[in-house]
Amino acid sequence: MIRRYLSLVVTASLAAVAGLAFHRVFGLRPVLPVAAVAAVAPTVLAGLLSGPRRAGRPWPLWISLVLTVVAWTGTVAVTVLRPALSDGTLPRALREGVLGSWKSILTTLLPAPAEPELLVLVHVLVWLAAFGSAELALRTSLRAAPCLPPLAAFGAALLLGVDGPGGNLGLAAATVVLIAVLVLVRSEEAAWRPLLAGVPLAAVLGAVAFAAGPYVPVGAEPYNPREQVRAPPPQQRDGVSPLDRVGGWLLAPDQVLFRVEASRRENVRLAVLSRFDGVAWSSTARFVPTGSRVPAAPDAAGGSLRTSAQRITIRDLPGVWVPAADRPRRVDGLGVVVDPDSGSLAAAALLRPGQSYRVASEVREWRAGDLADAGVAQDAEAREAMRLPWGPGATKPPVQLEEFRRFAQNATAGAVSPVQQAAMLAVRLKSYARYDVTAPPGHSYRQLDYFLSEGRRGTPEHFAATYAVLARTLGLPTRIMVGFSGGRPAGNARDMRAGDVMVWPEVKFDKLGWVPFNPTPQRSDQSKDSDAVAAGETQQKLEQIQRNAASQQRGGGPDKTPQTPPPAPPAAADPPLPWWVYAVSIAGPLAIAYLLAVLLAPVLRRRRRRTGPPAARIAGAWRQALEHLGDVGLATARTLTAHEVAHFGAGHLGETALDHLRPLADLVNHTRFAPAPPGPHAADQAWEHTDRLGRLVTAKAGRLRRLRRRLHPRTLRRDRP
Structure with missing residues (x-):
């Protein structure tokens, strides 16, 4: 009885550790109380319902299922969803938490906000893991079966926590330790000495797993379920750019x-x-x-x-x-x-x-050396940032594009690198037009053409948009940034006013990313604005580097065509995989499937033999005993009587085996030939003798020999030997 309830402590701990694995999704502080409550409550409920009801039998499983659903609803309502319980929106919160929280988590950059509707998913998964683990521990004899529900919850946490901050190596090591302890606690050995010796060994095993985890080679990126779920747009969007x-x-x-x-x-x-x-x-x-x-x-x-x-x-x-x-x-x-x-x-x-x-x-x-020999980026984003569409509904290119290209080539004549092209274009625009806040807004092809040819005055909108289009005619990928620069001092802070708005273009270079440029001249009234501060220090340093680059016209004259970097050579095709890779990919799963089959078949067969009416259980105990004796040389029992089998066991296992084989043989003969059917107590005695006989066989043949025999294909036969 002590081992029984001690196993519940271990299963609750396994479920709690699985819940803590959600710390990569929400952070540790929000998850800790949720995991603790969801692991302990169903375990206590299962323990209370496992007591004998009548005739020594526990309560039926369906009653436990009904009660755990009721208990979970009440627990989650008074803990995680207490705000929804207060304002009367509990049904909606429960529905969204159970059905829609997983999608909300997968479409949120981690860590996700610790909202009650999202934490419901942690609560329900840990609760189910703790309940399933406790019921398996109380209702089955399989030693490691109760660890399966917590492992499933741990796997769900790993999937939802991909790309989240932190790691789960420590929790994985703790899971290894708890599984080992669970197997020891549920061992059929009556002595406590193996348990006391095994717990420190389990702790050492967990420490080794924790220490070796960072050095385990990983051959591929982890599967990310976020790639399969499309993120929804914001609930409200600004209709004005x-x-x-x-x-x-x-x-x-x-x-x-x-x-x-x-x-x-x-x-x-x-x-x-x-x-x-x-x-x-x-x-x-x-x-x-x-x-x-x-x-x-x-x-x-x-x-x-x-x-x-x-x-x-x-x-x-x-x-x-x-x-x-x-x-x-x-x-x-x-x-x-x-x-x-x-x-x-x-x-x-x-x-x-x-x-x-x-x-x-x-x-x-950036430093001057970073920009000196940078080439133009050639990735998909950069190629998209070089496009110059003709315009909505246009069937031929606008005439302005050719004019823009000639202007850009003249402005960058003599440039010997893409960075120098970009810097010279910015310097040219600064001296070409003047800053005027009263210039009519707009940045279409026609308006930019007017800005360059006739108006020659504009706001940062015109200078940045013109630069971006001109740079694209030279093959430079560009985008536009809208922001603010300077500001008015306000104590230890700065007030960003409408007049501090700034628009600047950025050019994407290979191995550098997006680099900002400033083609906008200084406002004529800026020196009179005594309460304004200068632009950002980083921007000032970058502009000085770019001015230096623009002034270094090496090896070119006014008519020299600007040099553009050659396109990147196409990547070499990957060589075909060798034949043995395909062979391993086929043989590997087959070998794993065979291994699982030969290891699980005896377990399932033993479980089937222990169920049914008393006569069937006694017959199953006898077949299990024959299977044990097969490990010490019994080839067949079809021509032997039950007592002849008993004498064979005594000859190979010693006289102690007769203490179990003779009573078992008597029970088998009584079942076959007696007019009255045997009772449940006789079936329990038969299996007790069979289990003790199995220990004698293990001591005689050794665990390694028994394992080798189990790996033989005959293990898959319905009955042995």
């Missing part, structure tokens, strides 16, 4: 849009616009929810990284785009969705004055 707001903001320059508290000045970006259709620039962002974390850039980039922490308070900033410095990595205090590719942030709802949040960003800094 930030680029279209630039002209209006510049006409009301003193309107405070948000406040930034930071130890270092950085340009703040608002939106990334990479798609141009000939009329307007728009975002290609595919937003997914996130609890707080923003993933790193998907492609490797050059330069050095520096961490920047900011606290931003919203004032009159409209829309849903959330400002942050460079590449944000963590956002706290505001529910946001994020585009993993560009790092753009958007609020789940329209921004409101007074909202405040903290953002930690990675700011990239």
Whole structure:
């Protein structure tokens, strides 16, 4: 009885460890109480229902199933879903938590927010694992079977936690230890000495697994179920592009849009616009929810990284785009969705004055050596960022494209590298037109042509959009950023006003990523604005490097065609796999399937023999005894009587075997020939003798020999020997 309830402690611990594996999804603090309650409550319930009801039998399983469903509903309502219970939305919260939480987790960048509807999934999985494990421990004799439900819950946590922060190596080692302890506790040995010696060995096994885990070679990326689930769009989207707001903001320059508290000045970006259709620039962002974390850039980039922490308070900033410095990595205090590719942030709802949040960003800094020999990026994103569509409904290319190409070639004549082309184009635009906040907004082909040919005055919108189009005619991949630079001092913070809006283009280089350029000239009235601060320090250093690159015209004259990097050679095709790889891929699963079959067949056969009426159980005990004797040389028993089999066992196992074989033979003969059927007590005695005989055979033949015989194909026969 002590071993029985001790096994419940181990199964509850296994279920709790499986629940803690969800820490990569939500973090440890929200998961810990949920896993503890969901592991202990069903285990206690199963233990209470396992007591004898009448005639020494436990309560039927269906009663346990009904009661555990009722208990789970009440427990989750008063713990995880207590807010929903208070406001009367419990049925909806239960339905969403059980049916839809998994999809919400798979479409959220981890860690996911610890919302009650999402934590319901942890609660129900751990509860089912603890209940199933406890019932298997109480109702079956299979030693390791109770570990299967917690392992299933652990596997679900691993799948949902792919790409989450942290790791589960320690929990995996703890699971190994608990499984070993569970097998020892459920051992049929009556002595406690093996258990006391086995627990330290199990702990050593777990320590070895924990230490060796980081060195286990992994041949492939883990399967990520998020790739199979498409993220939903934000619930509310801003119908007005930030680029279209630039002209209006510049006409009301003193309107405070948000406040930034930071130890270092950085340009703040608002939106990334990479798609141009000939009329307007728009975002290609595919937003997914996130609890707080923003993933790193998907492609490797050059330069050095520096961490920047900011606290931003919203004032009159409209829309849903959330400002942050460079590449944000963590956002706290505001529910946001994020585009993993560009790092753009958007609020789940329209921004409101007074909202405040903290953002930690990675700011990239470049040195002159990083940019010197950089080539143009050739990946799919870069190729898309070189496109120059003809325009909606157009059937032929616009005439402006050829004019733009000639302007760009003249502006970059003599450049010997893509970086020099990009820098010279920015310098040319700065001196070609002047800054004018009253210039009519717009950035279509026709409006950009007017800006270059007649107007020659514009806002950052015109300079950045013109640069992006001109650079694309040279084969440089470009996109447009809308953000803010400078600001007005406000104590230890800066107020970002509408007049501080800035638009700048970025060019993508191989092994460097997106590098910003500034083609916009300085405002004529900026020197008079005494309460403004300079642009970000990182941007100032980068612009100086680019000016130096533009001034170094090596080996070229005014008529020299700019050199573009040659296209990357096509990747060599992978060689075909050798024949033995296919052979192993076929033979491996077959070998594993055979191994599982020959190991499980005797277990299932023994379980089948122990069930049924008393006469069938006694016959099953006799067949099991014959199978044991087969391991010490008994070839067949068809021509032998039961007592002759008993004398064979005594000759090979010693006289002690007669103490079990003779009573077993008498029970078999009584079952076959007596007029009255045997009772349950006789069947229990028969199996007790058979189990003790099995131990004698193991001591005589050895475990290794018995294992080798079990691997023989005859193990799959219905009856042996």
